[in-house]
Amino acid sequence: MSSIAESTTDIIPFSRLVRERSAKSHRETEGASFMGDLLAGRAGRDDYVALVSQHWAIYDALEGAEPAMRAVPLVAPFLSPALTRLPTLEADLAFLIGDDWRDRLELVPATVEYATRIREVAAEWPAGYIAHHYTRYLGDLSGGLHIGEVLARQFGFGTNGVGFYLFDQIADPSAFKVQYRGQLDAAPWPAGEQERVVDEVLRAYDYNTRIFQQLGTSTLAA
Numbered sequence: 425m426s427s428i429a430e431s432t433t434d435i436i437p438f439s440r441l442v443r444e445r446s447a448k449s450h451r452e453t454e455g456a457s458f459m460g461d462l463l464a465g466r467a468g469r470d471d472y473v474a475l476v477s478q479h480w481a482i483y484d485a486l487e488g489a490e491p492a493m494r495a496v497p498l499v500a501p502f503l504s505p506a507l508t509r510l511p512t513l514e515a516d517l518a519f520l521i522g523d524d525w526r527d528r529l530e531l532v533p534a535t536v537e538y539a540t541r542i543r544e545v546a547a548e549w550p551a552g553y554i555a556h557h558y559t560r561y562l563g564d565l566s567g568g569l570h571i572g573e574v575l576a577r578q579f580g581f582g583t584n585g586v587g588f589y590l591f592d593q594i595a596d597p598s599a600f601k602v603q604y605r606g607q608l609d610a611a612p613w614p615a616g617e618q619e620r621v622v623d624e625v626l627r628a629y630d631y632n633t634r635i636f637q638q639l640g641t642s643t644l645a646a
């Protein structure tokens with residue numbers, strides 16, 4: 425690793441470094457047309473159901489690893505039951521698809537790769553798990569809240585079907601994010617680890633972008 429990168433991570437708080445270094449990847453994910461189409465009303469209910477299905481697989485991997493991650497001192501401070509999304513995703517899928525939703529889930533290849541990668545880092549490299557935790561949950565607490573409101577209006581769902589976007593145990597998402605960033609800054613990262621974590625965040629964004637691209641071609645074009 426270069427000395428420039430090392431000195432940069434010394435000066436800039438890690439939370440700011442991650443945010444700045446991933447800004448381009450965030451813009452790419454945000455700019456993927458699938459989300460834009462969904463938000464602008466150019467996509468259908470099936471496209472939304474496809475997105476919820478991908479989320480289920482991602483959070484199944486993330487939250488399935490949580491019990492093991494709780495035992496890792498570096499990771500434990502980031503975990504909060506208020507973030508847990510899997511039960512809401514399952515309720516959303518039951519509402520959207522029916523009680524047999526598990527038999528009818530369709531995953532695009534990037535989702536399968538993403539979930540596999542999350543399980544891999546959870547097993548082998550807990551700091552990498554934080555990268556995935558950050559990318560999903562801070563995103564959900566940011567643009568995700570607005571996305572949920574637009575989609576609920578779009579499809580006339582009320583709160584059924586969009587439970588994923590509602591964090592009813594987090595009264596102040598901005599304050600939660602400030603606290604989370606403080607944890608990123610205070611974590612006792614082993615030497616060189618911050619750079620690797622930033623790279624893993626970029627990888628996480630890339631999975632998300634590819635999921636949007638694959639959903640776009642597999643459903644909207646059909």
Ligand code: HEM
Nearest residue numbers: 443450453454459460558559560562563564566567568632
């Ligand atoms: C149309 C799609 C999206 C929109 C409109 C959007 C919008 C936003 C906005 C406005 C913020 C800044 C909030 C703030 O400053 O407090 C934000 C932050 C964030 N977004 Fe997104 N986003 C989208 C998709 C995504 C996706 C797919 C991910 C990754 C899974 C993601 C991950 C993040 C993260 C991690 C942050 C927090 C950055 C930080 O403060 O460290 N976003 N998003």
